[in-house]
Amino acid sequence: MPYSLARQPFPPAVRHLRLAERTVLAVAGADSYVRVRLVEARPGELAGFIAPGGGDHVRVIVGTPVGAPVAVDGSGAPIGEARTETVVDHSVAEGWIDLDVLVHGATGSEAGVIGAWAARAPLGSPAVMMGPKGSVVLSGAPGEVVLAGDDSALPAVRRYLGMLGASITGHLLLETRFDLAALGVVPPVGLRVSILNPDPQRPSAALAEALSALPAPTDPLERFVFACGEQSLVAPARAALTRWGIDIERAVVKGYWKR
Ligand SMILES: Cc1cc2nc3c(=O)[nH]c(=O)nc-3n(C[C@H](O)[C@H](O)[C@H](O)COP(=O)(O)OP(=O)(O)OC[C@H]3O[C@@H](n4cnc5c(N)ncnc54)[C@H](O)[C@@H]3O)c2cc1C
Numbered sequence: 001m002p003y004s005l006a007r008q009p010f011p012p013a014v015r016h017l018r019l020a021e022r023t024v025l026a027v028a029g030a031d032s033y034v035r036v037r038l039v040e041a042r043p044g045e046l047a048g049f050i051a052p053g054g055g056d057h058v059r060v061i062v063g064t065p066v067g068a069p070v071a072v073d074g075s076g077a078p079i080g081e082a083r084t085e086t087v088v089d090h091s092v093a094e095g096w097i098d099l100d101v102l103v104h105g106a107t108g109s110e111a112g113v114i115g116a117w118a119a120r121a122p123l124g125s126p127a128v129m130m131g132p133k134g135s136v137v138l139s140g141a142p143g144e145v146v147l148a149g150d151d152s153a154l155p156a157v158r159r160y161l162g163m164l165g166a167s168i169t170g171h172l173l174l175e176t177r178f179d180l181a182a183l184g185v186v187p188p189v190g191l192r193v194s195i196l197n198p199d200p201q202r203p204s205a206a207l208a209e210a211l212s213a214l215p216a217p218t219d220p221l222e223r224f225v226f227a228c229g230e231q232s233l234v235a236p237a238r239a240a241l242t243r244w245g246i247d248i249e250r251a252v253v254k255g256y257w258k259r
Pocket residue numbers: 057083084085086087100101102103104111112113114115116150151152153155156203254255256257258259
């Protein structure tokens with residue numbers, strides 16, 4: 001049955017949260033994946049929050065890794081560099097949301113804004129969350145899928161796998177050194193899995209090559225494509241869609257970060 005992809009905008013929302021828990025899910029070299037649970041700073045902050053799509057994401061502004069408050073401007077609006085993170089799970093009734101944050105760098109010298117905060121900020125540290133701005137919801141059952149992602153896309157890939165179900169067939173291309181089981185990424189048996197070695201000098205290059213080498217679908221309307229990684233993945237992924245006769249509006253192709 002052909003699938004459909006519906007893009008649905010949501011009204012703007014700003015929510016005040018606090019860091020309640022952190023769990024190191026997996027370590028790969030000097031990098032780690034840390035799950036942070038953010039809870040409502042005030043009861044009702046998460047009222048109306050939904051994120052039904054596999055790749056639905058929020059923008060988060062955090063304070064410093066030592067737990068300083070989020071800076072605000074004269075009107076009280078949060079200022080600072082926001083980072084975009086996939087919604088892993090949430091409960092409005094219980095007032096929490098989970099995000100899985102890729103942390104670069106060894107303990108004590110973590111890089112990045114949200115990475116260092118996720119690794120080190122004291123429990124109770126504040127965060128401001130904006131969005132989701134909208135949702136991309138896949139309905140129906142695609143005949144086959146191509147899911148391609150780097151480390152930063154693993155949370156979204158995991159959500160898509162959960163939504164697509166155990167009987168899905170197709171290709172799973174992952175450029176990662178992480179232990180997938182530790183991250184809860186369990187590919188169904190019908191997926192042909194390629195684990196590609198990341199090259200820090202050419203992030204997402206292996207993904208782009210593997211994606212470009214895949215055969216064209218028998219029926220372009222039956223192939224759902226998710227391809228997200230470093231920005232340089234976008235052009236080759238779009239070119240593959242064109243070659244395969246797949247409308248970009250029926251796929252999810254995005255640069256999740258820029259080298
Ligand atoms: C729609 C969307 C969903 C996303 N979902 C997630 C998610 O669920 N989890 C997640 O961790 N990230 C996700 N990202 C990426 C995220 O926005 C940040 O880029 C990431 O969290 C790094 O932020 P930072 O502040 O820790 O590091 P930054 O300050 O952005 O970067 C610090 C250093 O690390 C390098 N770097 C950043 N990202 C990577 C990477 N992936 N691989 C190698 N080097 C890198 C930078 O080039 C820089 O040198 C998503 C992005 C988008 C657009």
